[in-house]
Amino acid sequence: MTTLQLDAFLPYRLSIASNRVSGVIATAYQALFGLKIPEWRLVCVLAEGGGMSQQALGVATRMDKVMVSRAAIALVDRDLVVREPNPADQRSHLLSLSELGQQLYDQIAPKALEIERELFAGFSDAERKELMEMLLRLESAAERYEAEQT
Amino acid sequence: MTTLQLDAFLPYRLSIASNRVSGVIATAYQALFGLKIPEWRLVCVLAEGGGMSQQALGVATRMDKVMVSRAAIALVDRDLVVREPNPADQRSHLLSLSELGQQLYDQIAPKALEIERELFAGFSDAERKELMEMLLRLESAAERYEAEQT
DNA sequence: CTATGATCGTTGCAATTGATACTAATCTAG
């Protein structure tokens, strides 16, 4: 007979670990900067290179356009992000960090890296790298699986 | 200057991979058995050993009591799970799989393992073991972190 | 005993998320 031990089921373990870690991050970001995870993902990507459309942000952050829209509205309301018309396409806007947003990011980035360091304190560099690589493979595998199921 | 590359941020990668995998599992379980993830987690644990209180199920599945309660109600409604009074404590009930629930589980388990196998097809046994172990460590680290933040 | 506090499970409410529909603008066939 086939037994399935929940504890040994990798998708379960993955979900639990991810939720715990996301909880830590979400709490920290909310408390420190009043940002939700979708919002700070946008800040993060915009800091790498501004002048992006929301559609491009969605691709970069793996969030759907609805979530990007909501996060963008929240950030613009707080003057962390500025919208400019897109000369190439009137339907879309180009988003960039404002001066204020840039300042916020400069505070956010070190804090994020600090939390990451603390969470992964027990991991060697090699392990971190390996984990990262496994997660990427897994992501592709899941996408492939979904594609197969037409 | 400290830069934070979102792509290289482990909590982000973890969240993306986990959500993708959960999506695959959730879709499969909904389509095949009409079960949501919280429900099938209960089925899974009850199959290992019945006669548990909801509180114990919550510990075993890492779900809070509200989610356990809702999942349990759904399963009892479908006659997959039976409740019996707990002689030791009148506030709680003991849950077990019904005959029908056991039959469902017998179908579920192989299918779950098959999906897991497919998702992790590119992983060696050693890699799977290592991933599992890293996820457990991460879970503890996150819990420790949360505890520290009083 | 009995009164206070804790625990089990459920319910109700608010916040987050996802799917769909919709407006405005762009692209593509013919």
Place this chain on the structure above:
DNA sequence: CTAGATTAGTATCAATTGCAACGATCATAG
């Protein structure tokens, strides 16, 4: 050109999840 199909972004509605409050039972201190 222009009609039809596609895309960017927003808004609306339903589903999921988490938190706080609650009734009922249990444990403990006096």
